[in-house]
Amino acid sequence: MTASIAAPTRISPWVRLRGQLRNLAPLVTLVALIALFSATSPSFATLSNLSNVLQQVSITAIIAVGLTFVILCAEIDLSVASVANATGILVAFLTVQDASVNIPNLPLPGWLAIMGGLAGCLALGAVTAFGVTRIGIPSFIMTLAMLQIGNGICALLVRGQIAYSVPPVLLTLGSGSIGPVPWIVVVAGLTLLVGHLVLTYTRFGRYIYMVGGNREAAEHSGVGVKAVVGAALLISALCSGAAGMLGVAYFGSAQQNQFDNYLLDAISAVVVGGTSLFGGQGGIGNTIVGLLVLGVLNNGLDHVRMDSFLKILIRGLVLLLALVVNVYAQRLRAKYRSAGG
Amino acid sequence: MRTSLAGEPLLELSGIAKRFAGVLALSGVDFTLRAGEVHGLVGENGAGKSTLMKIIAGVHAEYEGEMRLDGRPVRFRNARDARDAGIGMVHQELSTVPELSVAENVLLGAQPTRMGVVSWRRMRAQARRQLDAFGIDVDPRAPVGSLPLGLQQMVELARVLLSGARIIILDEPTSALSPPEVERLFALLARLRETGRSTVFISHFLDDVLRVSDEVTVFRNGRRVEGARADAVDKAWLIERMVGAGHERLGESHAGEMRLADRPTAPVVMAAERLSVPGLFEDVSLSVYAGEVLGIYGFMGSGQLELARALAGKLPLDGGAVRVDGQAARLRGGTPAAKRAGIAFVPESRRAMLFAQEPVYRNISIAILERIGRVLLRPRAERRIAEGHVQSLGIRPAGVDRPVGQLSGGNQQKVALARWLTHLPRVLLLSEPTRGMDVGAKDDVVRIVRGLRDAGIGVVVVSSEPETVLSLADRILVMRRGAIAREFVGEPVSKDRLLAAA
Ligand SMILES: Nc1ncnc2c1ncn2[C@@H]1O[C@H](COP(=O)(O)OP(=O)(O)OP(=O)(O)O)[C@@H](O)[C@H]1O
Numbered sequence: 001m002t003a004s005i006a007a008p009t010r011i012s013p014w015v016r017l018r019g020q021l022r023n024l025a026p027l028v029t030l031v032a033l034i035a036l037f038s039a040t041s042p043s044f045a046t047l048s049n050l051s052n053v054l055q056q057v058s059i060t061a062i063i064a065v066g067l068t069f070v071i072l073c074a075e076i077d078l079s080v081a082s083v084a085n086a087t088g089i090l091v092a093f094l095t096v097q098d099a100s101v102n103i104p105n106l107p108l109p110g111w112l113a114i115m116g117g118l119a120g121c122l123a124l125g126a127v128t129a130f131g132v133t134r135i136g137i138p139s140f141i142m143t144l145a146m147l148q149i150g151n152g153i154c155a156l157l158v159r160g161q162i163a164y165s166v167p168p169v170l171l172t173l174g175s176g177s178i179g180p181v182p183w184i185v186v187v188a189g190l191t192l193l194v195g196h197l198v199l200t201y202t203r204f205g206r207y208i209y210m211v212g213g214n215r216e217a218a219e220h221s222g223v224g225v226k227a228v229v230g231a232a233l234l235i236s237a238l239c240s241g242a243a244g245m246l247g248v249a250y251f252g253s254a255q256q257n258q259f260d261n262y263l264l265d266a267i268s269a270v271v272v273g274g275t276s277l278f279g280g281q282g283g284i285g286n287t288i289v290g291l292l293v294l295g296v297l298n299n300g301l302d303h304v305r306m307d308s309f310l311k312i313l314i315r316g317l318v319l320l321l322a323l324v325v326n327v328y329a330q331r332l333r334a335k336y337r338s339a340g341g
Numbered sequence: 342m343r344t345s346l347a348g349e350p351l352l353e354l355s356g357i358a359k360r361f362a363g364v365l366a367l368s369g370v371d372f373t374l375r376a377g378e379v380h381g382l383v384g385e386n387g388a389g390k391s392t393l394m395k396i397i398a399g400v401h402a403e404y405e406g407e408m409r410l411d412g413r414p415v416r417f418r419n420a421r422d423a424r425d426a427g428i429g430m431v432h433q434e435l436s437t438v439p440e441l442s443v444a445e446n447v448l449l450g451a452q453p454t455r456m457g458v459v460s461w462r463r464m465r466a467q468a469r470r471q472l473d474a475f476g477i478d479v480d481p482r483a484p485v486g487s488l489p490l491g492l493q494q495m496v497e498l499a500r501v502l503l504s505g506a507r508i509i510i511l512d513e514p515t516s517a518l519s520p521p522e523v524e525r526l527f528a529l530l531a532r533l534r535e536t537g538r539s540t541v542f543i544s545h546f547l548d549d550v551l552r553v554s555d556e557v558t559v560f561r562n563g564r565r566v567e568g569a570r571a572d573a574v575d576k577a578w579l580i581e582r583m584v585g586a587g588h589e590r591l592g593e594s595h596a597g598e599m600r601l602a603d604r605p606t607a608p609v610v611m612a613a614e615r616l617s618v619p620g621l622f623e624d625v626s627l628s629v630y631a632g633e634v635l636g637i638y639g640f641m642g643s644g645q646l647e648l649a650r651a652l653a654g655k656l657p658l659d660g661g662a663v664r665v666d667g668q669a670a671r672l673r674g675g676t677p678a679a680k681r682a683g684i685a686f687v688p689e690s691r692r693a694m695l696f697a698q699e700p701v702y703r704n705i706s707i708a709i710l711e712r713i714g715r716v717l718l719r720p721r722a723e724r725r726i727a728e729g730h731v732q733s734l735g736i737r738p739a740g741v742d743r744p745v746g747q748l749s750g751g752n753q754q755k756v757a758l759a760r761w762l763t764h765l766p767r768v769l770l771l772s773e774p775t776r777g778m779d780v781g782a783k784d785d786v787v788r789i790v791r792g793l794r795d796a797g798i799g800v801v802v803v804s805s806e807p808e809t810v811l812s813l814a815d816r817i818l819v820m821r822r823g824a825i826a827r828e829f830v831g832e833p834v835s836k837d838r839l840l841a842a843a
């Protein structure tokens with residue numbers, strides 16, 4: 001009956017390498033950047049600078065975890081930075097502020113303020129999830145609207161002012177440290193770890209990959225596709241909210257637009273790491289590499305005294321390059337799998 | 342009517358070998374296509390037919406061996422090279438672009454332009470002409486994805502057949518077509534042959550192959566076994582060479598009459614009452630008994646495929662009720678709700694069923710993950726279950742870690758079936774379950790379906806191939822224009838009678 005020649009000869013290393021392009025390219029980039037900066041600047045490859053790099057990417061990392069879930073489902077969340085901002089401001093709004101801060105706010109005990117912040121970001125996430133899964137608005141558009149809504153909430157709450165106080169727990173987690181290690185790095189590390197465990201070892205994680213890989217097939221297998229996509233969007237909002245609250249403590253203030261860079265940074269980290277924009281491929285491991293590439297690049301460019309205006313352009317070019325590799329890897333993949341009988 | 346114009350060798354392949362990630366899919370293959378001939382290609386699932394054709398069509402650029410066109414060596418780097426050399430291919434899996442309109446699909450890659458701008462009016466007119474020439478009546482502006490699979494296939498055929506290609510490769514072109522559509526295709530092939538075009542025709546319907554071909558070639562295990570003039574051989578000859586020595590396999594034996602079982606006395610597992618979806622089917626009622634296989638046959642477009650989709654929660658019902666084991670099934674909740682009610686569905690399109698880049702075992706376990714572990718995955722258990730199915734279904738190659746997209750068409754279909762074999766649903770809806778399968782694999786499916794039936798579940802097989810329904814069903818409903826036209830139960834039935842009722 002159905003037989004085929006299955007004498008497995010050696011898989012040519014070239015073929016295997018090409019299949020791994022998505023994972024290898026970012027890793028090679030990271031190693032190359034580290035080598036480059038270590039060679040050109042003596043102050044780069046030091047322990048204290050490593051700690052700097054990690055600290056600089058921590059907030060992005062927390063946001064990127066949620067975003068990885070969303071992108072793996074072949075959706076996008078453009079509201080992450082804005083949800084972070086709104087949540088951070090909400091927490092400050094719920095905390096007693098110094099008399100000099102002229103905001104009509106609503107002081108609550110610290111833990112209640114934090115609960116309020118979490119509830120706030122989850123509510124925003126729920127609206128996004130509802131719009132995408134129930135009404136059927138493309139996530140690209142829905143989260144664009146949510147970006148504006150988040151900005152609106154920020155504007156209403158702070159009215160152009162700056163708030164400084166947050167609950168003490170947040171202050172510790174955001175700007176304190178245990179021994180030499182900043183708490184924020186620990187929190188980011190734990191978030192990445194939990195994200196990885198969920199994606200790799202749970203049924204929900206598998207569903208995320210399957211929904212991203214072929215939505216129709218997932219549906220035909222009885223997977224609740226809408227629930228999975230909705231959950232991913234909620235997780236993204238939750239991560240963004242957590243990053244927002246910690247970010248306020250990290251920056252030492254809460255104000256409008258303070259997270260604006262994080263949208264692009266978080267998307268870049270996920271994409272540079274090699275998670276497929278078409279869904280179903282990649283993961284937290286990729287995101288970690290992506291975060292480090294961006295972190296090393298940002299930090300290293302300072303060490304070699306790069307013109308800080310040129311830096312912006314360079315970051316754009318790196319993102320473009322990552323996009324090219326991402327799409328190219330997808331195409332290779334499509335060709336590689338085009339058995340189709 | 343076989344007035345052979347076949348003359349000069351047009352395309353000659355020699356010593357072709359092809360590996361996928363180290364695994365040999367073709368080796369030492371010689372193949373000659375003459376000008377003006379229809380060349381039939383047969384072989385079991387995974388024999389290498391599609392792979393060889395993809396080499397000719399420039400899809401696979403890396404291979405060993407030599408290809409000559411008009412006596413000159415050629416090597417195509419991509420599909421465009423091959424198209425420019427006059428080679429067109431209809432792939433086994435539809436390759437129409439669902440989002441684009443019919444007109445765009447028909448003229449894909451050859452849109453008429455005026456000063457660099459696509460002229461929509463001329464494009465529609467030209468597409469209209471091509472479709473008319475092929476007797477397809479669809480709106481050129483409709484998105485192809487909105488058409489039934491059979492029509493999509495016709496659109497793709499129209500694109501390639503009328504593109505002016507000299508060499509036309511048809512990889513299982515008829516599996517989604519109704520008998521009248523198949524006739525139209527064959528008539529067109531005869532016309533093309535008269536104009537000196539050459540065609541390669543791949544099919545598991547051996548009667549069709551013998552009927553339309555001048556020359557036939559048999560493949561087995563990545564090698565060319567033997568070739569012959571089609572009028573010098575018969576079906577038994579082909580089967581013998583396809584399965585190799587030592588096997589005694591019968592082909593489909595449904596030319597004659599067969600007697601269906603009497604109406605079952607077992608309880609009803611699924612009762613559907615007065616189902617309607619406007620424009621597709623109207624007022625359809627049916628019962629499925631425990632432990633029976635109910636076949637629903639109809640020409641393409643008679644509504645039977647849509648009926649299956651609706652029963653699976655994929656198509657919102659306009660009216661009617663469905664009960665499973667006496668409980669009302671709330672199908673509005675889509676496929677997950679249907680699954681909860683105990684209804685499982687295997688659609689006709691593999692593209693809609695499989696996760697091409699995921700390994701075989703994940704494709705099998707996806708529907709039962711919640712039973713293996715509520716929260717955490719248990720990959721070892723997943724693998725073990727998958728390995729069992731790969732064994733018992735004879736899926737080749739036998740590993741469970743290979744991406745399912747690398748299997749041959751027929752083996753992919755088996756993986757899709759395997760998904761529902763571990764934790765049985767109450768009702769299993771199979772849409773075109775043997776499409777693209779070779780003789781042996783079809784027998785395997787018959788075996789699987791009988792096994793499921795004997796385990797007491799209600800199986801519904803929906804098809805527009807009479808052979809499929811005849812080989813599987815205990816009882817048969819025939820649909821015509823969105824309504825049930827006739828029921829065959831406890832009586833003799835044959836292909837002719839089915840066709841007459843449809
Ligand atoms: N892209 C690919 N990667 C790896 N293996 C492949 C790929 N395409 C085909 N194969 C393998 O090559 C062999 C031949 O496959 P091919 O699709 O040519 O078979 P076929 O004769 O067309 O079968 P079917 O009748 O099932 O369509 C199979 O074992 C298949 O698993």
Ligand SMILES: [Mg+2]
Nearest residue numbers: 341391433750
């Ligand atoms: Mg094939």
